[in-house]
Amino acid sequence: QVQLQESGPGLVKPSETLSLTCIVSGYSISSGYHWGWFRQPPGKGLEWLEWIGSINHSGSTYYNPSLKSRVTISVDTSDNQFSLKLSSVTAADTAVYYCARDNNLGTPDYWGLGTLVTVSS
């Protein structure tokens, strides 16, 4: 069974960089698929879900055009994990962040549990 688990700070200061890591178990990232990051404002429905971007096993990245200038997604196949960095954060970046395996680019089949990241001083 594919399992994903997000980890990282739950509180980030404005203007700093948000960093999260997703540890994958039950499937080797090297075997294929895209691996993505999404975020959802707290208490909002899935219609508010925002795709941040995705990466494949060889390191090719695909970013949401509206966030592209601030986002870096990387993959570490040896540790079977991938990471997200979002720079220059503001309160608008406060959200529940999910990592996921994309069945097709941007549309997941397996999701992590999600982690709330709050941007506040």
Next chain:
Amino acid sequence: QSVLTQPPSASGTPGQRVTISCSGSSSNIGSNYVYWYQQLPGTAPKLLIYRDNHRPSGVPDRFSGSKSGTSASLAISGLRSEDEADYYCAAWDDSLSGPVFGTGTKVTVL
């Protein structure tokens, strides 16, 4: 915000069949796969249907998906109390270069 339109609510009694529609356009549903998710409050989404009409292992065969042109549907047959949740469709959108999610449908079991 959402470019995929769903009815805000649907309901039925236990055992009944409920159908949820999802209307899009040629840049999303009309040219890409449709996915259906269930989300309970405070939890991660759960995949119900992938690539228009395929069911992941573990999802009951009471759930089925279909697509025609720029619209898709999710059907829940033999409605059960545990099906009470919010349901969302999703598809990649070629014009936006990203996925789009539906407006969501709250299913109530009467």
